[in-house]
Amino acid sequence: MTLEKLGTVPLYSVGDRVRVRNAAPLGHIRTPFYIRGHAGVVERVCGAFPNPEELAQQRDGLPAQPLYRVRFRQQDVWPGYRGNPADVIELEIFQHWIEP
């Protein structure tokens, strides 16, 4: 599905530095705890999809939320990370979980 078709405009583009919201709402959340509050860079815009938090509660999840693949440095995410400093981890994060 194209973003235009869904009427959903992505707020961020490839290369943007973004931060994951540090929040702990109840319910089914696709954003892992370990990445909340961390900063990364948008690697790609994946499209837009119905919000899984709403789908989990038997609602339609619309309007669709843009989904981004965000790249984080492993050493930023895991305290005391001893691997290659260039190692990265990429996660797909919905727009409503992202802050500038």
Next chain:
Amino acid sequence: MGGLPAGKVKPTEHAYADWELRVDALMMLLVGVVGGGKRMTVDELRKNIESLPRADYDKMGYYDRWVISLTQTMIQRGVITTDELARKLEQVRGLSPISRRKRTRRR
């Protein structure tokens, strides 16, 4: 799970028990991956798995969690009632042990 401290993951292959294959097939039908129906979303499956008490979650195998969760979802959506479920379980318990499906554990 979810970045919590854990031991090493041992990757091992295993054969699926008949009941596990049936739970998988049931899920594919309920979310509409196969067949024309769509009775639930995979997000509801996940929500109800995450709602399991931690101690139960840790004891259960992969398809144990699935079958409990999709049953909860069918009750929440009004597809089945708790009374129907209870009666069916009673009926299944009444079957001779030899006809029950063999259970295997995953991981």
